[in-house]
């Protein structure tokens with residue numbers, strides 16, 4: 175299942191959203207969900223997506239729909 179969302183003015187798939195967060199290509203991504211928080215930079219809505227940057231790694235990333243802010247659970 176893939177539901178596209180608008181991020182910074184363009185439609186993105188879950189995989190594309192993950193690639194924006196990762197700033198690189200990813201192998202696979204789960205469905206986009208709404209994160210239960212506001213963007214710390216602009217107060218905009220934040221989306222969340224789980225994805226696999228490589229076979230051995232699973233990352234949950236968050237990205238603002240309105241600005242460049244993003245973060246992952248890596249740290």
Ligand SMILES: [Zn+2]
Nearest residue numbers: 213216238241
């Ligand atoms: Zn923002």
